[in-house]
Amino acid sequence: DAGITQSPRHKVTETGTPVTLRCHQTENHRYMYWYRQDPGHGLRLIHYSYGVKDTDKGEVSDGYSVSRSKTEDFLLTLESATSSQTSVYFCAIAGVADSPLHFGNGTRLTVT
Amino acid sequence: QKEVEQNSGPLSVPEGAIASLNCTYSDRGSQSFFWYRQYSGKSPELIMFIYSNGDKEDGRFTAQLNKASQYVSLLIRDSQPSDSATYLCAVRGVMDSSYKLIFGSGTRLLVRP
Numbered sequence: 142d143a144g145i146t147q148s149p150r151h152k153v154t155e156t157g158t159p160v161t162l163r164c165h166q167t168e169n170h171r172y173m174y175w176y177r178q179d180p181g182h183g184l185r186l187i188h189y190s191y192g193v194k195d196t197d198k199g200e201v202s203d204g205y206s207v208s209r210s211k212t213e214d215f216l217l218t219l220e221s222a223t224s225s226q227t228s229v230y231f232c233a234i235a236g237v238a239d240s241p242l243h244f245g246n247g248t249r250l251t252v253t
Numbered sequence: 254q255k256e257v258e259q260n261s262g263p264l265s266v267p268e269g270a271i272a273s274l275n276c277t278y279s280d281r282g283s284q285s286f287f288w289y290r291q292y293s294g295k296s297p298e299l300i301m302f303i304y305s306n307g308d309k310e311d312g313r314f315t316a317q318l319n320k321a322s323q324y325v326s327l328l329i330r331d332s333q334p335s336d337s338a339t340y341l342c343a344v345r346g347v348m349d350s351s352y353k354l355i356f357g358s359g360t361r362l363l364v365r366p
Contacts, residue, residue, distance in 0.1 A: 181261075181358060182358060183357055184341065186354070241287055242354055243299065244298070245296060247296050
């Protein structure tokens with residue numbers, strides 16, 4: 142999967158708890174993305190990064206924050222998890238702005 | 254109106270037939286277009302991308318782009334049961350000068366043996 146590792150692969154957490162998902166890449170790619178995938182909605186962009194410390198919001202960013210302190214790591218944080226954030230989360234990377242995205246294996250998050 | 258629209262399917266075709274998957278998009282300024290395949294429980298994998306009007310062929314796959322009509326399609330020739338998956342269309346918009354990739358909801362393809 143193009144040198145992308147997401148962790149954890151599965152997580153169950155309770156409503157109101159903070160959760161951090163990690164995406165680690167070994168490709169030295171500049172662009173990194175977090176998507177969530179839900180039935181009937183396809184892949185929706187949460188946040189993305191176009192360089193270290195450079196991030197921007199996607200279409201469903203409410204309730205999520207991100208950080209990128211190193212090229213290889215992009216963290217997604219749910220400050221206070223809600224049941225509506227139960228989803229499969231995918232990280233993706235791209236080398237240049239207009240190139241295809243390559244996806245990690247995903248993290249299945251369940252908020253009870 | 255959704256930015257990228259696909260028929261959810263399922264599209265059912267017999268083995269050996271041509272499967273035709275379609276996608277329309279709303280941002281007339283979009284410049285790049287991608288097709289991904291996603292097996293159940295797996296991550297999306299890139300099949301093809303196309304930037305220019307016309308056809309682009311890669312093995313059994315052909316991507317077709319018509320910017321005037323704002324649609325992109327994927328043809329799969331000699332369909333195999335292993336092609337059964339969800340196919341995601343993605344469009345890179347340029348409305349706000351970003352390079353975000355917007356996905357459709359996907360079309361589920363079923364190839365019958």
